[in-house]
Structures are given as structure tokens and as C-alpha cells.
Amino acid sequence: MLTFIGLGLYDERSITVEGREAVRSADRVFAEFYTSRLVGADVADLEAAHGVDVEVRDREGVERDPEPILAAAETGDAAFLTAGDTMISTTHTDLRLRAEARGIETRVVHGVTAQSAASSLTGLQNYRFGKAVTLPFPYAHGGDGVPDSVRETIEANRERGLHTVVYLDIKVGTGPTGPDPDHEEYMTADRAAGLLADGWRDALAVVVARAGSPDAVVAADRLSALAGREFGEPLHLLVVPGDLHHVEAEALVGLAGAPESVLEE
Template sequence: MLTFIGLGLYDEDSITVEGREALRDADRVFAEFYTSRLVGADVADLETAHGVDIEVRDREGVERDPEAILSAAETDDVAFLTAGDTMISTTHTDLRMRAEDRRIDTRVLHGVTAQSAASSLTGLQNYRFGKAVTLPFPYAHGGDGVPESVIEAIEANRERGLHTLVYLDIKVGTGPTGPDPDHEEYMTADYAAELLAEGWADTVGVVVARAGSPEPVVAADSLSGLADREFGDPLHMLLIPGDLHHVEAEALVGLAGAPESILE
């Protein structure tokens, strides 16, 4: 059995009760933290809180060489952990399909996602979001500024009146000069706003920082204004609102400090 368990958004307590029980019952536990991570807990915290030993796999060990995970799941109850909800990344869907091809039973125990948290914290209605995008570090896509694909996706959403959730790049194990096992880098919302302000300086953006933590930060302003602010420790997200229902506009003013001009 291979059980995919989402750990939620922040620390060792963010997991669901169902996920916690499955984790503690597992014979072996694997995890990856290159697609996202918990900023309020490290691997040692998770091991102590749940009484398990966790084998962390890098991208190579999940995407190209998952044999250790799959062979263990053929005979034992194996848990595979990720931050957030475990099936948001296509990497994990591929691993599940490989297990199914080998007639290994699988199940999915969900965790809170960044997308649902972003909607809940900002007051932007979840059914009014369009395609989400990931904003990479310029060095990661070999160019300057914002990739054309990101610009096109945001513009397409705005033309349809839809909100855009912009995930901000995470680099773990790879830096500007190539593979580096000690490298960890998290794009900040002010830096992302600075990049996007080149095309949309006066457009309202919304920052969500440390969703799932005891004190998340939610702030709305023009993108150029957000670029001049600091939002503390990671993880950060940035949202570009589309057309606003009056309740959404009121929520951004009241919950995120948006300029009252958006109510007009």
C-alpha cells in the first residue's frame, strides 16, 4: 500500500487527523520537500511529533528513480509525504500511476492547499479564479523579467474577469550556477511584485504570506506599492484580482488594507 499524505501548510500540526493516524501506522515513510515545504517545521520536528523516521527523497529520487518507494510499497504500508495537498503536483500523480501499474494499492489523504488558503484569507471567491501560474526566478528560465507564458496567462484571466494565483518560485538543491545540495531560495512577494509591476504598475495585487501559520499576512496594494514593502519569512503567494464582486472588494479593503478606490 502506498498512501499519499498532504501535510498541510505550516508545521507538524497542520496535518489532518486521518493523515496523522495513517502516518503513524506506516511501516516506512518517504517525503519530498522540493516542490514545497513546511516553514514552521523541519524533518526532525515531524519525526519527533509523529514518532516516525522519514526518508527524504530529492527530485531525482521521486521522478526518475522511485524504485525504493515502489518496492517498499509492494510489501509494506508506505506513506509518502508532501507539504500542502499531496496531489497538486503532477510529479506525485506520476508516482501514483507507476504504483498502480505495478498493482500496488494507493490512497490519497488530502491536506489544506495554498490555493484554498489564499481564497479564504483574502475573501476572493474561489470559483472566480482562472488558471494559476508559477513565476520563476529569471535565472531559472534563462531570460530577464517575466516569461511570456506567465504574462499571457494573467492577461487571459484578466480579460475574462478572473483572478490569478501566482505561485512564487522555490529552488531547493539547484541554484543560479546549477545543482547545489545546500541551496534554498524562496521568491518573496515584493520581488515578484517588482517583476510584474514592469507591465502592471498600477494594478492591484494581493500578498499572502505564511498561510496556515498562527499569524499570516495579507496585504493589498498596487503592484508598485507592494514592491516597496517587506513581508517577512516565506512562503509567499501573490494574487492578481480580476473583476471584483462588491463583497470581494470590501473584503480586500477590510482584510488586506486595499486602497478604497477599488470600491468605486
């Protein structure tokens, strides 16, 4: 059996009860934290909370060399952990398909996602979101500023009146000069706002920082204004709203501190 378990958003307590039981009953527990991580807990915290040893795999160890995971699931119960939900923002469908092809039973235990939290915290209605994008560090895509694909997605959503979740790049084990096992870098919302402001200086945007934590921050303003503010420790994301329902507009003022003058334009 191979069980994919979402850990939720913040620390070792964010997992569901079902997920906690699945972790504790597994013979071996694997995890990856190169696509996202828990901001309030490290591997030692997870091990102590659940009474297990966690074997952390890097990207290559999941995507190119999954044999240890599959072999463990073939002969016993293996758990595979990621922050958030294992099959939404962080998708491991390929690993699941490999397991199924070998006759290994699989299941998914879901966790809270950053996108659902962003909707909940901002007051923006979840069915009014369009396609999400990830904003990479400029060095990661070999260009300057914002990739055309990101701009085109945001514009397409805005033309349809839809909101855009902009996930912010995470680099673990790879830096500006190539592979670096000690490199860990998280794009901040102010940096992302500065990059996007080159195309939409006066556009309204919403920062969501540390969703799921006790000190989560939600702040709405023009991109140019958000670029000049600091939002503390990661993880951060941005939302670029489309057309606003009046309740959504009220929520951005009341919950995110949006200037009423921006919403009136």
C-alpha cells in the same frame, strides 16, 4: 499500499487526523520538500510528532528513481508526504500511476492547499479564479523578467474577469550556477511584485504570506507599492484579482488593507 499524505500548510500539527493516523501506521515514510515545505516545522519536528523516521527524497529520487518507494509499498505500507496537498499544487500522479501499474494499492489523504487558503484569507471567491501560474526566478528560465507564458495567463484571466494565483518559485538543491545541495532560495512577494509591475505597474494585487501560520499576512495594493514592502519569512504567493464582486472588494479593504481609491478605479 502507497498512501500519499498532504501535511497542510504550516507545521507538524497541520496534518489531518486521518493523515496523522496513516503516517503512524506506515512501515516506511518518505517525503519530498523540493516543491514546497512546511514553514513552521522541519523533518526532525515531523519525526518527533509522529514517532517515525522520515526518508527525504530529492526530485531525482522521486521522479527518476522511485524504486525504493515502490518497493517499500509493494512489500508493506509506505507513506509519501508533501506540504499542502499531494495531488493539487504538488502533483505526484506519475508516481501513483507507476504504483498502480505494479498492482500496488494507492490512496490519497488530502491536506489544505495554498490556493484554498489564499481564497479564504483574501475573501476572493474560489469559483472566480482562473488558471494558476508559477513565477520563476529569472535565472531559472534563462531570460529576464517575467516569462511570456506567465504574462499571457494573467492577461487571459483578467480579460475574463478572473483572479490569478501566482505561485512563487522555490529552488532547493539548484542555484544560479547549477546543482548545489546547500542552495535554498524562496522568491518573496515584494520581488515578484516588482517583476510583475513592469507590465502592470498600477494593477491591484494581493500578497499572502505564511498561510496557515499564526502570523499570516494578507496585504493588497498596487503592484508597484507592494514591490517596496517587506512581508517577512516565506512562503509567499501573489493573487492578481480580476473583476471584483462588491463583497470581494469590501473584503480586500477590510481584510487586506487595500486602498479604497484603488478599488474605485
